[in-house]
Amino acid sequence: MSVAGFIRDILPLLWSGLISGCLYGVGALGLVMVFKSSRVVNFSHGNLACLGAFVVYGFSSGSLLSLSWGSAVALALGIACTVAVISYVLISPIVFKSDLASTIATLGVGLILQGAVQLIFGADIVNLDLPVPRYSFSLGAIRISSYDLAVLAVTLAIVGGLFVIIERTRLGVAFRAVSTNPFACEVCGLNLRSVHLFSWLAGAVLGLVAALLIVPTTFLSSTTVPSFMLQAFTAAVVGGFSSLPGAAVGGILVGVAMNLFSFYVAPEFMNSFLLGVILLTLNFFPNGLLERAIVGRV
Amino acid sequence: MAVSDLAQTSKAGVSARSGHFDVAGLSMLAVVAVLLLAPLLAGGFLLYSLSLCFANALAVLSVSMLVRFGGEVSIGHSFFVALGAYAVAIVEHRLGLSIVVSLPLATLLGAGAGFVFAFPSRRLSGIYLAVATMALALALPEILIGFEKFTGGFEGLYIAQDLIPGIPKALQHYYVALAVLVLVCLALAHFRKSAQGLALLMAQAQPRAAEAMGITRSWARVSIFTLSAALAALAGALTGFASSTVSPNSFTFFSGVFLLVGSVVGLNRLSLPAALVGGAFITLVPTYLAQAGDWVPILYGVALVVVTLVANGGDLRRFLPRRVGR
Numbered sequence: 001m002s003v004a005g006f007i008r009d010i011l012p013l014l015w016s017g018l019i020s021g022c023l024y025g026v027g028a029l030g031l032v033m034v035f036k037s038s039r040v041v042n043f044s045h046g047n048l049a050c051l052g053a054f055v056v057y058g059f060s061s062g063s064l065l066s067l068s069w070g071s072a073v074a075l076a077l078g079i080a081c082t083v084a085v086i087s088y089v090l091i092s093p094i095v096f097k098s099d100l101a102s103t104i105a106t107l108g109v110g111l112i113l114q115g116a117v118q119l120i121f122g123a124d125i126v127n128l129d130l131p132v133p134r135y136s137f138s139l140g141a142i143r144i145s146s147y148d149l150a151v152l153a154v155t156l157a158i159v160g161g162l163f164v165i166i167e168r169t170r171l172g173v174a175f176r177a178v179s180t181n182p183f184a185c186e187v188c189g190l191n192l193r194s195v196h197l198f199s200w201l202a203g204a205v206l207g208l209v210a211a212l213l214i215v216p217t218t219f220l221s222s223t224t225v226p227s228f229m230l231q232a233f234t235a236a237v238v239g240g241f242s243s244l245p246g247a248a249v250g251g252i253l254v255g256v257a258m259n260l261f262s263f264y265v266a267p268e269f270m271n272s273f274l275l276g277v278i279l280l281t282l283n284f285f286p287n288g289l290l291e292r293a294i295v296g297r298v
Numbered sequence: 299m300a301v302s303d304l305a306q307t308s309k310a311g312v313s314a315r316s317g318h319f320d321v322a323g324l325s326m327l328a329v330v331a332v333l334l335l336a337p338l339l340a341g342g343f344l345l346y347s348l349s350l351c352f353a354n355a356l357a358v359l360s361v362s363m364l365v366r367f368g369g370e371v372s373i374g375h376s377f378f379v380a381l382g383a384y385a386v387a388i389v390e391h392r393l394g395l396s397i398v399v400s401l402p403l404a405t406l407l408g409a410g411a412g413f414v415f416a417f418p419s420r421r422l423s424g425i426y427l428a429v430a431t432m433a434l435a436l437a438l439p440e441i442l443i444g445f446e447k448f449t450g451g452f453e454g455l456y457i458a459q460d461l462i463p464g465i466p467k468a469l470q471h472y473y474v475a476l477a478v479l480v481l482v483c484l485a486l487a488h489f490r491k492s493a494q495g496l497a498l499l500m501a502q503a504q505p506r507a508a509e510a511m512g513i514t515r516s517w518a519r520v521s522i523f524t525l526s527a528a529l530a531a532l533a534g535a536l537t538g539f540a541s542s543t544v545s546p547n548s549f550t551f552f553s554g555v556f557l558l559v560g561s562v563v564g565l566n567r568l569s570l571p572a573a574l575v576g577g578a579f580i581t582l583v584p585t586y587l588a589q590a591g592d593w594v595p596i597l598y599g600v601a602l603v604v605v606t607l608v609a610n611g612g613d614l615r616r617f618l619p620r621r622v623g624r
Contacts, residue, residue: 034324039426094610100371100424101610104562107555108602115596228435233429268444275433282426283418
């Protein structure tokens with residue numbers, strides 16, 4: 001393989017890896033926020049995002065109603081937030097007692113959501129596009145489409161908004177305090193439940209946004225979104241599972257690595273590759289790749 | 299005199315305590331006796347379902363064992379179950395040998411795979427292992443389909459060889475599965491009281507005390523996962539033997555989650571009845587509620603949430619208003 005050919009291949013691969021990596025990062029941010037505040041690994045994350053994406057499809061395509069895309073998304077956000085609150089309320093009696101039991105309970109919630117999606121929307125495979133005009137231009141070897149720009153814009157807006165909330169608002173200070181030392185927060189009279197609820201709601205929104213943006217690149221079925229969340233989980237592990245910047249960077253690393261692997265090695269062993277990434281990360285960087293780069297902050 | 303008195307009283311104490319135990323022991327014997335005689339009454343399909351129940355009960359036990367001794371949850375034990383099942387099928391296809399050879403081989407393979415898998419997360423808390431097992435469960439279907447040359451791809455493989463030629467297949471499947479299940483339950487009860495079992499429990503309950511005695515947490519983690527994976531592979535070998543076929547259809551992402559459901563429904567206990575309840579729940583519900591297909595995950599999810607809440611919630615009055623949290 002010539003050097004020029006290699007460069008012609010690698011630049012678009014890196015670019016599309018970056019784009020999908022942003023979405024894995026957004027998905028991972030939701031997982032990490034929930035984990036940081038309530039020490040629960042939310043296994044229903046993918047199923048909830050899947051339900052939300054199907055609600056958008058159902059209400060905008062005419063299979064249930066034919067609303068505009070925007071109002072369908074608003075409705076889906078409302079439903080996702082309601083479900084997130086319900087699932088937090090369900091596990092709230094045990095959330096302080098046992099991380100393991102609460103994690104198992106989120107699996108139960110995930111199963112219920114999975115069944116609900118199959119019951120309401122069937123096992124169909126559908127397409128759900130973003131309402132952005134089709135447009136693309138070339139920059140050297142890279143082809144940049146309107147979808148890529150939309151993903152970048154939404155990711156930057158979401159991450160920026162989250163950063164402002166966590167750094168600048170009282171809620172954000174409470175969130176940081178709770179994720180550092182829940183006991184001290186309780187002594188100071190902070191309501192842990194409201195901080196938990198905030199992070200669960202944020203997780204639901206982040207998951208839904210990631211799902212809506214990733215679906216146009218593949219298709220929507222009752223299994224694609226939950227298995228897409230494996231990428232988000234991998235990103236979270238690579239980032240150390242309790243670092244928000246780590247999750248974002250981990251997402252991009254995972255996105256690029258997956259693209260390179262599927263182009264140069266074998267596209268049909270994607271999940272095995274992610275398994276390998278998780279195991280190698282756990283072995284060599286138990287606290288995530290950014291362990292030393294970021295000390296303390298968020 | 300005093301010493302013999304002491305011995306006498308302690309003996310009395312033991313028998314008083316084990317008198318309580320004997321009821322459990324007797325009911326266990328009754329269950330085994332009923333199951334031993336069941337083939338006299340049960341028809342072919344029920345017998346087949348029951349054999350699968352026993353195999354699944356064993357797989358459920360492997361997950362429960364991980365929860366009990368390791369304090370970890372796995373949703374990827376379907377990987378080790380599949381490993382065992384395919385080991386039986388591949389040994390028969392390539393070498394023409396029956397489960398006399400492949401059952402122990404499957405167990406060893408499971409132990410090896412479990413060790414390799416658990417080793418990287420040996421120093422981390424259980425949630426990392428849980429996430430890694432999720433990747434394991436999702437990677438399984440593509441591995442089974444990808445290595446078509448060995449696994450037969452989508453169609454899978456058949457398992458036809460008998461353990462003892464001449465005895466009807468259904469009876470063989472039934473009794474082999476039952477015998478292995480009962481033996482494993484006895485072995486687990488013994489393991490619970492053995493030095494090794496106590497060491498593992500101690501490493502989980504009092505890590506510092508255990509370290510002081512030379513039992514490191516990471517050693518305990520890796521060894522319990524290895525044992526559990528070996529058990530899961532044994533269960534898989536039995537599943538393959540009892541159903542006479544292996545295919546990727548029986549090992550989707552959800553089969554790993556369902557094993558955990560079975561374990562939770564049996565309250566993560568390691569006894570024969572708990573294993574049977576868990577195994578029956580995940581085997582018979584999909585069989586007999588086949589028309590209600592999409593309701594099965596909902597039913598399992600509800601069971602998982604309800605049992606977890608009831609088992610861990612304790613006295614629910616504490617969560618009435620006036621007291622927040624803790």
